[in-house]
Amino acid sequence: MAKLGEFYQRDRSLHPPALTPVYKTSVARSPRFSLISLENSASETTGPTFGQGDIAPGDNDLLTNYAADGETAIGERILLHGRVLDENRRPVPNTLVEIWQANAGGRYRHVKDTYFAALDPNFGGCGRTLTDENGYYCFRSIKPGAYPFRNYVNSWRPAHIHMSVFGSGFVQRLITQLYFEGDPLIPHCPIIATLPDKSAVEQLTAALDLNATIPLDTIAWKFDVVLRGRRSTMFENRMEGN
Amino acid sequence: MSQKLDYLRETASQTAGPYVHIGLAPLATGIEIFDHDLGLDIAGPNAKGERIRVEGRIIDGMDTPLRDALIEVWQANAAGIYAHPEHEGEVEEGFRGWGRSVTDFQSGEWRFDTVKPGAVMGRHGRPMAPHLNLWIVARGINIGLHTRMYFGDEDAANADDPVLNLIEWEGRRKTLVAPREVRDGMPVYRFDIRLQGEGETVFFDV
Numbered sequence: 001m002a003k004l005g006e007f008y009q010r011d012r013s014l015h016p017p018a019l020t021p022v023y024k025t026s027v028a029r030s031p032r033f034s035l036i037s038l039e040n041s042a043s044e045t046t047g048p049t050f051g052q053g054d055i056a057p058g059d060n061d062l063l064t065n066y067a068a069d070g071e072t073a074i075g076e077r078i079l080l081h082g083r084v085l086d087e088n089r090r091p092v093p094n095t096l097v098e099i100w101q102a103n104a105g106g107r108y109r110h111v112k113d114t115y116f117a118a119l120d121p122n123f124g125g126c127g128r129t130l131t132d133e134n135g136y137y138c139f140r141s142i143k144p145g146a147y148p149f150r151n152y153v154n155s156w157r158p159a160h161i162h163m164s165v166f167g168s169g170f171v172q173r174l175i176t177q178l179y180f181e182g183d184p185l186i187p188h189c190p191i192i193a194t195l196p197d198k199s200a201v202e203q204l205t206a207a208l209d210l211n212a213t214i215p216l217d218t219i220a221w222k223f224d225v226v227l228r229g230r231r232s233t234m235f236e237n238r239m240e241g242n
Numbered sequence: 243m244s245q246k247l248d249y250l251r252e253t254a255s256q257t258a259g260p261y262v263h264i265g266l267a268p269l270a271t272g273i274e275i276f277d278h279d280l281g282l283d284i285a286g287p288n289a290k291g292e293r294i295r296v297e298g299r300i301i302d303g304m305d306t307p308l309r310d311a312l313i314e315v316w317q318a319n320a321a322g323i324y325a326h327p328e329h330e331g332e333v334e335e336g337f338r339g340w341g342r343s344v345t346d347f348q349s350g351e352w353r354f355d356t357v358k359p360g361a362v363m364g365r366h367g368r369p370m371a372p373h374l375n376l377w378i379v380a381r382g383i384n385i386g387l388h389t390r391m392y393f394g395d396e397d398a399a400n401a402d403d404p405v406l407n408l409i410e411w412e413g414r415r416k417t418l419v420a421p422r423e424v425r426d427g428m429p430v431y432r433f434d435i436r437l438q439g440e441g442e443t444v445f446f447d448v
């Protein structure tokens with residue numbers, strides 16, 4: 001039946017555990033029992049597929065996708081680009097990438113966001129795209145502002161963009177946040193502090209990419225995402241029996 | 243010393259935060275950018291099988307429903323086939339098998355309208371009872387939680403299900419089984435997910 005390989009086991013030491021008291025909201029929202037380890041079946045090795053019919057061409061341009069005709073969002077114009085790869089270094093093509101972010105002042109277009117910073121009438125804050133056959137994706141946006149959040153009284157989020165990625169199997173599903181190289185708030189953020197591994201923080205930090213920067217126009221940031229890899233060996237994987 | 247393995251390492255998860263809906267269900271927050279939100283139509287008009295509703299809440303360790311969560315479902319069609327190019331078999335035109343729902347900002351209720359999936363062939367030729375694969379993200383959840391929902395009217399299949407039987411504590415298996423009721427002629431399965439505390443739902447490392 002399935003030709004799809006099983007996924008490599010998720011290396012949980014790279015991910016934040018469920019319970020991280022430094023990030024207070026996790027305390028009441030974290031399971032206390034151990035996760036039950038499950039070997040892959042078709043329920044795990046398969047996942048939804050997306051196509052061009054699911055999105056529209058301008059969906060990945062946050063500078064203009066909410067703006068009035070002839071207007072653009074306020075802020076530092078950025079290009080966010082990179083590749084979606086798997087742990088085997090293979091590109092993940094045609095996969096859905098969705099992002100959301102605060103505006104340049106650090107304010108989200110959301111009823112629950114009561115921060116003083118002004119809303120930008122020309123900025124919605126979300127975008128989506130499909131990776132191409134090489135796993136490449138690209139968004140245009142503005143650099144989000146830092147914003148405070150109620151954790152400690154003086155907790156601030158560094159500038160960040162939230163990103164959701166699918167892959168080819170439902171258990172590759174990933175939501176993460178990317179940060180910007182050189183941001184002095186990174187070492188002070190309680191949500192980043194949930195990560196047990198310093199190298200995981202580096203992997204979440206987009207690099208300034210002057211080669212991709214459009215002169216006199218837009219600063220580029222490079223951010224590659226790595227999803228779980230699949231097993232594939234000369235010998236058949238053993239999902240279907242011994 | 244030895245040769246270096248050249249695998250990459252998976253990108254770490256970070257919480258979806260309180261504004262996940264802006265990105266994944268913008269219309270639900272009143273942001274009209276896209277012509278449609280994704281994941282609203284799971285089964286499509288041509289899917290065979292019984293039309294059902296699945297609903298519930300996601301409840302935290304203080305017994306309070308989350309009102310800022312997002313839940314995704316991945317399911318087979320009524321014949322037990324996933325809409326994936328490499329899963330053998332055909333699904334109906336328009337059947338995607340994937341959906342997402344946001345919890346109501348006041349009540350915390352989430353809901354899917356779909357068709358009841360069939361049994362899916364599992365490992366070693368052992369069928370798995372009909373089930374939904376669910377994935378939950380929210381503020382305060384550092385890495386998305388995977389669980390399954392089984393159907394309360396499938397006692398015999400559930401009793402033989404290889405995944406439910408993996409759960410050593412029999413009393414915890416029922417946290418994955420949703421009771422069925424019929425409301426205005428529509429079968430409704432009620433599935434409350436408890437993140438913590440008494441009756442904590444079983445979550446999987448998949």
Ligand SMILES: [Fe+3]
Pocket residue numbers: 102157160162259
């Ligand atoms: Fe944020």
